[in-house]
Amino acid sequence: MDKLREEKLWKFLMIVSLAIVVGSLFMVISVIVWNGMPALSLSMITQTPKGGYYLGKEGGILNAIVGSLYLAFGSVILALIISLPAALALQKDYIGKTRLAYYIRLSLDVLWGTPSIVYGAFGFIIMLYFGMRASLLGGIIVLTILQLPIMIRSMEEVIKLVPNELKEASYTLGATRFETTSGVVVRQALPGILSAVILAFGRGIGDAASVLFTAGYTDSLPRSLFDPVASLPLAVFFQLGTPFPEVQQRAYASALILLIIVLALSIASRYLSRKFAKNIIR
Numbered sequence: 001m002d003k004l005r006e007e008k009l010w011k012f013l014m015i016v017s018l019a020i021v022v023g024s025l026f027m028v029i030s031v032i033v034w035n036g037m038p039a040l041s042l043s044m045i046t047q048t049p050k051g052g053y054y055l056g057k058e059g060g061i062l063n064a065i066v067g068s069l070y071l072a073f074g075s076v077i078l079a080l081i082i083s084l085p086a087a088l089a090l091q092k093d094y095i096g097k098t099r100l101a102y103y104i105r106l107s108l109d110v111l112w113g114t115p116s117i118v119y120g121a122f123g124f125i126i127m128l129y130f131g132m133r134a135s136l137l138g139g140i141i142v143l144t145i146l147q148l149p150i151m152i153r154s155m156e157e158v159i160k161l162v163p164n165e166l167k168e169a170s171y172t173l174g175a176t177r178f179e180t181t182s183g184v185v186v187r188q189a190l191p192g193i194l195s196a197v198i199l200a201f202g203r204g205i206g207d208a209a210s211v212l213f214t215a216g217y218t219d220s221l222p223r224s225l226f227d228p229v230a231s232l233p234l235a236v237f238f239q240l241g242t243p244f245p246e247v248q249q250r251a252y253a254s255a256l257i258l259l260i261i262v263l264a265l266s267i268a269s270r271y272l273s274r275k276f277a278k279n280i281i282r
Helices: 002-039 042-046 062-089 099-112 116-129 136-160 164-172 177-205 209-214 232-240 245-277
Strands: none
Touching: 002 245, 042 062, 042 245, 062 136, 062 177, 062 232, 062 245, 099 136, 116 136, 116 209, 136 177, 136 209, 164 177, 177 245, 209 232, 232 245
């Protein structure tokens, strides 16, 4: 009887926890949509800020939308190029059981939990040392460093789930270790790898502290990697900081655009994951 009550208690606590999480998410989305929809317009999406935009005059946040996409996609691509080989190298077929691999995992876990402002300060110091100014390139590099622990650790855990029988069958057919890794392991883990990429993308496009010092902010569209670039999180921050109610409402519209971008990419990744999952052997 006591075990039955204990089971019911834990079941109740799980339902309450789930309701709190889902309810909090629903409230956040509701507040953003409710406050952002009235200020959302075509001109806000298609125009850059004009003179006096942050005083309530005409213009839009095209510079922040384009800048965020440049920063996020640039950093995700660069982080993916580094993370996938690193995650594969940490498997037991390579250095997975060594003391070096243990310390690498420990370092990545620490870096994952490090506040993004620390990455921004680190990037800013390095940029000053090399005489660089705030730019798109600086923002991409710092966001790449920010995303590396997320990608590597997430991919590593996904790759571990690939059945050993598949690798053994590949070796039996005469495939090399590299051919097995690239042709069997990566293909089987592809849905999980996509999820890791989207997780890192969401962290990158939504971060403000790391790009504040390294990417800067500008009302213009960047023409090269060495130009400063705006971002949606900073656009939200600057608009909320003004004393004008109409500009503050635009901040919610900017947050809504950011939310739509992340949701659209998440839905796309789910679709691709299901498509690739058809070829997965379980």
